[in-house]
Amino acid sequence: MAWAVVVSVLVMTILSLLRVNVIIAILAAGLTAGLMNGETLISSIELFVGGMGGQANVALSYILLGAFAVAISYSGITSLLVNGLLNVLKDMKTLLVIVIALIASLSQNAIPVHIAFIPILIPPLLRLFDRMKLDRRAVAAALTFGLKAPYVMIPLGFGLIFHKTIRDALADQGVELGVYSIAQSLLLPGAGMILGLLVAIFISYRKPREPKAVTQENELDALQPEQKVDRFTIKHFFTLVAIVVTLLIQVFLSNLILAALAGLILMFVFRVVPYKNGDKVVNDGIAMMGFIAFVLLSASGYANVLTATNSVSDLVEKSSGFIGDQQALIAFVLLLVGLVVTMGIGSSFATVPILAALFVPICLEAGFSPMAIAALVGTAGALGDAGSPASDSTLGPTSGLNADGRHNHIWDTCVPTFLHYNIPLFIFGWIAAIML
Structure with missing residues (x-):
């Protein structure tokens, strides 16, 4: 049924906005x-x-990465980091958010x-x-910008890969x-994201916001290192070695499971974390990253339901059947379809081949140029990646910002x-499709 995609995504969105657990919302959407x-x-x-296995590799890597992050916190090096930033930045909140956005941007291109x-x-x-x-919410906006805008604009x-x-x-x-040429076609849509970042930092979330009250229940052990020290020690050096090894394996072997596992093993080998604390490290890692892992598994299952039932192709055929040959209207409708589809599936990379197979015949018949078609497909694929409850571009920031239980995935x-x-x-993708 053509409108199954729209209705199911609405079910997921409404339930999520009502603060129903995201996994339950995705399951309800799939059914x-x-x-x-x-x-x-x-x-x-x-x-x-049957479709949940599609993200099993990613889910396991995130859980191992969470355990590695907890092990790092035990070394006390995170306290040094916070104290150093306090001394350098003090009250420069805007600069801190911009620095976070730049670091996140490097994670997509320079150090992937x-x-x-x-x-x-x-x-x-x-x-x-x-403090x-x-x-x-400004930090969430900065992180999502860095996770998304660079891969949209920079090859x-x-x-x-994108x-x-x-x-x-x-x-x-x-x-x-x-x-x-594809990168050039996506420069204008990417510029729209730069504008959005500036609005978020300098207008929407510029004012101070009182932190939520801390309770014993929402304070994770992961935020309570065993030792708080003011000087660099040999444990901190070994921690940095483990981090560098993890990054190198990720960059050169493109295997996040192996990278996280190697870093975790080194933390035990170097005795930064005592072996007896191994169970606690893994349990705290699951507490930090287990949620994101299961959301990704659920999103993969939902995507399989849409694919197996031909819901997306039916939606595109029905949507394109009443818009004639008006390029501006065709571009608008196709982008709207892309937004709905990727909001549900939560992955721009996974939806690009699906959208291209459906969009290109319509675009060629309507007389779009190759650059305009690339702008449409790329923008439609990227739409929904930010803002989707099932996207790692939103789940990633939440996993860090909600480590103390005080950041809501949907509303924050x-x-x-x-x-x-x-x-x-x-808007900018629509303009690009018309101009190119």
Whole structure:
């Protein structure tokens, strides 16, 4: 059924906004899509569970990374980091947010570790944010910008993978375009995200925000290092060695599971963390990153329901059937479809091949240029990545900012990033499709 995608995404969005657990919301969306396409409740669940394995590799890597982040906190090096930033930045909240955005941007291109740095860098800074009365929504906006904008605009690291994915998907449909031409077509949509970041930092979340009250229940052990020291020790040196090894493995072998596992093992080998604390480290790591892992598994299951029932292709066919050959209207509708689809699936990389197969025939018939088609497919794929409850571009920031239980995934991450990035990305992507 054509509208199964729209209805199921609305179910997920409304339930999430009502503070229903995101995993439950995604499961409800998947079952809704299945039932609307004539599946039984049992077959819908089977489709959902059958597709969950698609993100198993990522889910395991995030849990191991959480354990590694907890091990790092035990060394006490995070206390040194906070004290150093306090001495340097003091009340310069805006500069701190900009620095975080720049660090996040490097994680996509220069040092392609994606969200791996967040559970290591952000949790120890939470106390600093509270002392500054810094609005954590600004930090969420900065992190999501860095996780998303660089790969949209720059063909390096994850950006190169994204642009090659678009190139290959277009080539499969008979549209030949080079990687750097695709990058040029996405510069204007990416500029919309830069505008959104500036609005978030200097307008929306500029005012001080009182931190939520701390309770014993929401204060994670991961934020309480065993030792608080004021000088650099041999344990801190070994911790840095483990971090560097983890980054190098991620960069050169592109395997986050192996990277996180290597870093964790080194922390025990160097006795930065006593072996007897191994169970506690893993348990705290699961507490920090287990949620994001299960959300990604659920999102993969939901995507499988939509794919197996041909919901996305039916939606595109029905949507394009009544808009004629008006390029501006066609571009608007296709971007709207892209927003709905990626909001549900939560992955721009995974949806690009699907969207290209559906969009390109319509665009060619309507007379769009290859550059305009690339702008449409790239923007439609990126839409929903920010603001989606199931996207690692929002789950990653939340995993760090909510390490003490005081940052809501939907209202403090998803809603702010949707408003500040998806709206300008949609508008600027629409303009690019018309101008190119």
